Amino acid sequence: QVQLQESGPGLVKPSETLSLTCTVSGGSITLYYWNWVRQSPEKGLEWIGFINHSGRTNYSPSLKSRVIISRDTSKNQFSLNLRSVTAADTAVYYCVRGDVSPDYWGQGTLVTVSS
Amino acid sequence: DIVMTQSPLSLPVTPGEPASISCRSSQSLLQTNGRNYLAWYLQKPGQSPQLLVYLGSNRASGVPDRFIGSGSGTDFTLKISRVEAEDVGVYYCMQAAQIPRTFGQGTKVEIK
Numbered sequence: 001q002v003q004l005q006e007s008g009p010g011l012v013k014p015s016e017t018l019s020l021t022c023t024v025s026g027g028s029i030t031l032y033y034w035n036w037v038r039q040s041p042e043k044g045l046e047w048i049g050f051i052n053h054s055g056r057t058n059y060s061p062s063l064k065s066r067v068i069i070s071r072d073t074s075k076n077q078f079s080l081n082l083r084s085v086t087a088a089d090t091a092v093y094y095c096v097r098g099d100v101s102p103d104y105w106g107q108g109t110l111v112t113v114s115s
Numbered sequence: 116d117i118v119m120t121q122s123p124l125s126l127p128v129t130p131g132e133p134a135s136i137s138c139r140s141s142q143s144l145l146q147t148n149g150r151n152y153l154a155w156y157l158q159k160p161g162q163s164p165q166l167l168v169y170l171g172s173n174r175a176s177g178v179p180d181r182f183i184g185s186g187s188g189t190d191f192t193l194k195i196s197r198v199e200a201e202d203v204g205v206y207y208c209m210q211a212a213q214i215p216r217t218f219g220q221g222t223k224v225e226i227k
Contacts (some may be wrong), residue, residue, distance in 0.1 A: 013208055021219070035216075044220055044221060045207060045209075045218040045221075046218075047215050047218070048218035053152060058214055060215035061116075061214075061217075062214060062215070080165065083191070094163060094164075098193070099211065100152050100154075100169070100211040101154050101170065101175075101211070102154070102166065102209075102211075103166045103169075103171030103175065105164055105165070106163065107163055
């Protein structure tokens, strides 16, 4: 059974960098696509980007200038870095497997941007 | 970006009765391979979204057959043939035809 688990700080200061890691068990990240999706009351569900099985990335144009998604295949993890955060980046962040039909979701982690 | 518009946004339902949710996209989700890149999700209270239907009309593994996805192009529907109490939550459609992936606003289903 595939499981995804997000980890990282729950509180980030404005203008700093939000960094999260997703640890995948039950399947290799060298297969499939791996996404970051966030959810807030203001914006609903918002796709951030993905890294695919070969390491290629693609990002939402609205976040592209601030986002990097990377991976560590030796640890079967992929990560999200979002720089220059503001209060508008406060959300529950999910890591999700899949491209056309994302199927496995992590439980989500709340990240609050506040001084 | 492709805009996904769901209706209604709130849907009170009676157990045992049918229910229907509409999702319309601002551009066609029908691909040259004949598939519609549209998925439906249910987010139960306190949980992550779970995949119900993929490619417009295919039920995900373990999803009861009372959930029926249909439609093509820009117009899609999720029907629940007989609502059960465990079906409450927020339903979302999502398109994967273009980057960025985009979601509908959500339809909150609750028991009357």
